[in-house]
Amino acid sequence: MTVDRHEHVASPSRDHEESHRHPPRPDLDDTLTYHRAMEVALRELLIEKGVFTADEIRRQVEDMDNRTPAQGARVVAKAWVDPGYRSLLLSDGGAACVAAGLDRGLYKLVVVENTPDTHNVIVCTLCSCYPRWLLGLPPDWYKSRAYRSRMVREPRAVLREFGTEIPDDVTVRVHDSTADMRYLVLPQRPAGTEGWDEDRLAQLVTRDAMIGVSLPLRP
């Protein structure tokens, strides 16, 4: 039997009931703020005027939600196995996306490469700029004030909180995505993956490794 309102169910133990009371959920689970009301009004007007349809908006939202870090992982794995592709990715990120059969993206893509001497990490201190066509929607922490302000101020401490310890003899380069570029970290290929093909390598490339707060998985 499914019980969703514990406080109204007879319980053999009154103590249990007292200790197990959940606050009722409000009927409205969202708030209509000024800007949300503006968005609803504008959207309804544009639909009414035939500029676009409700289905077209839904499809755009669906497309956006369907983008995942798998796209970025494909690009990274390809650069790991193909030196020519790696050069293209580092010199012209947009062209490299197209060459991998992906969208070019609306923004210029800057790919920054991790090396034994350098670790790169991405932040947008002003808002939440993110290469969505390669990684999907940004995680909530990426948009938080704490991440945005602290990653430029004390990157090594923040990386440590993500479980990523960068040795003192490795340079940490923070990239603040403030204007028209979007950034992707090209992590170092993990040792022990010699002879692996692109598909297998792509399984090691995580979203967080491409933001730079973590390293790729180990084989």
Added chain:
Amino acid sequence: MPSSEAVEPRFRAGDRVAVRAAYPPGHVRTPFYIRGKTGVVERLCGDFANPEELAYARSGLPRRPLYRVRFRQTDVWPDYRGADSDTVDIEIYQHWLEPVP
């Protein structure tokens, strides 16, 4: 894009530049924490319509050169904890940059 619609770049990779310590109102893409700091141009990113104008439904023309400027973290934060070689790279529009001899 006709050249008359774009401002000529005045800096090259390797040039030392200072960010203007200015505090105008509006949709400014230069973070507060970097104003007044000195760094080195890492690359010219191209020219783009000025976002400070686009935000108010103006044309944003002429297009402005945008640079990635690299700053040493120890120059940005006097009490920075980390390696001396650590850096922060930031995109900054030309009209926010001054040459440093």
